[in-house]
Amino acid sequence: MFVYLFTGLAVTLISACFLLCPRVSDRYVRLHVLSLALPTVAAFAGLISADQTQEMGFWRSDRLTWLISFYVLLLGWTIQRFSIRYMYGDRSYRSYFALLTVTVGAASITWTSDDLRLLVLLWGLPLLGLVWLSALKKEWEPARNVSRLMAKMFAASWISLLLAVVWLWQATGYWRISLALSVESLTRIEWENATGISVLLVLAAIIPAGQWPFQRWLLESSVMPTPVSSAMHAGLVNAGGILLAKFSSLMAGGFPQTLLLFPAVVSVLVGTGILLVQPDYKRQLVASTMAQMGMMFIQCALGAYSLAVLHLIFHGLFKATLFLRSGSVVPRSKRALISPYPPSxxxxxxxxxxxxxxxxxxxxxxxxxxxxxxxxxxxxxxxxxxxxxxxxxxxxxxxxxxxxxxxxxxxxxxxxxxxxxxxxxxxxxxxxxxxxxxxxxxxxxxxxxxxxxxxxxxxxxxxxxxxxxxxxxEARDRAVESHPRYLKAYVRQGGE
Known part of the structure; x- marks a missing residue:
């Protein structure tokens, strides 16, 4: 099944390169989005046929990895299908689809990697892709400022994972994840090394999830286009839970796993509080993501990694739906069904x-x-x-x-x-x-x-x-603008 999955991803990446060619018509976007169904079908076939662990070179799969791959690819296809009309007319129309294809493709195979070095590389590619997606509107100053903040936060997460991986390699002598996390290797790791590696893994996980005290970038990310926000809240912020699940055998019952409860509980409380007082609908969704990711990390801290992974999948599907349908949130015209009296x-x-x-x-x-x-x-x-x-x-x-x-x-x-x-x-x-x-x-x-x-x-x-x-x-002043001034420049250029 690996061959079919990688073949489908290769087709989509080649199609994304065609999108960047100016001579290709914009109508080709529909054909490109249709090609995304190839790896999605391959991932689904791998899921229903994954009765046991499969290995091929640096890749290793089981039911969990196939489930994550299918979820990511299905989500990416849905968002790009929605974006065909939503993003039409944008100056970065082609670049948006190409970048999102690369981001989704890298995220779909990250967890099938059985090599620590490859995992670090694939962990960084979706983070980098999201930063580029947020910076596509470079003419808009708030978007530039938010993308810089995201780049700093994601760089800290990537460096933390890199240090954890190198430390784990030095402690076990293996680059293969299955060997480094085997029972024999874990028994040789001293408590100090296991604790230090686990703390770095927790740090690498909670930063992209927008957990306290790293929630600022997430709260300011509402300036991004709705499809990008949907991909981020339904996909990237969930990756921290999968990362901890990947290394669950190293963290099981350890001090860092218990320590994870503190930022998770604070994130649930703060995110829920912001959700209740924030009038802006998109910021309500952002605060809800912060709280839901906190609940997911509580499940990780309590050792229920399977529940945490299922939580993030259900949350991702639900949150993607809310973001993609955020434009339909309008006041009801019929008030006869509403009672004027408060509940007794x-x-x-x-x-x-x-x-x-x-x-x-x-x-x-x-x-x-x-x-x-x-x-x-x-x-x-x-x-x-x-x-x-x-x-x-x-x-x-x-x-x-x-x-x-x-x-x-x-x-x-x-x-x-x-x-x-x-x-x-x-x-x-x-x-x-x-x-x-x-x-x-x-x-x-x-x-x-x-x-x-x-x-x-x-x-x-x-x-x-x-x-x-x-x-x-609320976002900082440099991350918001009462009216996008770059639109005036667009109008002037069009008038000239």
Whole structure:
């Protein structure tokens, strides 16, 4: 299957080179996007036929790597299909498709690499491609400033991974990942070396994910075109979780894995807070990505790498849809369905009790399953929140709630089926049940505190918290502009 995948990628790269030729018509873009289906189909075929590990030279694959490749390629094809009309007329129209093709192609084969040096190279190519994509509008000063910031952050991530790889090679004597992470090699690595390598891997992972305290570049990235934002939030920011999953055997149960909980929890809280106070829809999506990636890293810190990988895939598909449909967010013209009265306290109490019953029931169905308690909390809280939101409708409240409950339980069942499909590809070793219980207790206390303070919006503490979240959620002055001045230059040039 490697031959078919690489052949399809070679065809798309050659097609991308044709795009850069000025003599080629813009209509060729449609044919180029159609060619992206070749590697996508090859990756899907590899996924359904991957019963065991396959090796070919520097490449090694299993069900997880084929799943990631198929996900990345399908996402890239969808975004480019959307961009045919969305980006039409842009001066960088051809360059955009060529760069995105290279970025997606490199990202799709990064995790099939079994060589540490090749992994470092393929890790850097998508980062570099995203920087170039963000800098295509070089006439716009905010885009230039944001691309410079992204280049600095991504360079720090790449250097961290490079140092970790070199350190791992010195400690084990192997460049092959399968040999360096074998049980025999890991037993020879001293605790100090394993800790240092793992800390560098964590740093390399959280920077592209926009985690605290490196969230500034992510919050300012909203100046990029919507398709680029979609590719970034659905693809690149998720790569950190896959990187940690790749080296999970090295980090399993170690101190860096536990240390990862701190920036992850802070990112969940800060990202959620910015999401609630930010009026701009695109910045809301950015803040949501920050919080969701924090939840993914919490799963990594608790040792549930399979759940983390599935989380990032589902989040990527969901976030790509939101970005690509962001233009359809308009006020509703029909207000008759909306109730003018706020939800009563009894309605809110019923929603809380319903969420608790469903969450506890989901947990008791398999109480010994790893991270079952955290998943039950998220399911119950989501359904309770949906219940509160349905209070604004006159009719259909109960029907909508039961439909959402069924969909939530179905999603959990589908999630478990995919995890079973991956099998023992990734380990599930973490700090233990005590850490999971602590995270659940922390989220419950913070959620109740949020409900308590939201009813006291007139207090000074709430006002200070609100203004602080607004402040950190806004981009710096050099990353925004009230009106793109370079458009005036375009008009003048056209007039002349």
């Amino acid at each position: 306290k009894m309605w809110i109490l019923c929603g809380m009790l319903g969420g608790i019953v469903l969450g506890v029931g989901f947990w008791l169905a398999a109480p010994h399953e790893h991270l079952r308690m955290l998943r039950a909390l998220l399911l119950g809280w989501s359904l309770a929140f949906a219940w509160w939101q349905m209070a604004v409708f006159h009719n259909g409240r109960w029907t909508g709630f039961f439909v959402l409950s069924g969909l939530g339980l179905s999603a959990m069942a589908f999630h478990d089926a995919l995890a079973a499909f991956l099998g023992g590809t990734l380990p599930a070793a973490g700090p233990g049940a005590g850490a999971e219980s602590g995270i659940v207790l922390l989220f419950v206390c913070l959620g109740l505190a949020g409900i308590f303070f939201s009813g006291r919006c007139s207090t000074d503490l709430w006002a200070k918290l609100y203004m602080w979240l607004v402040h950190i959620g």
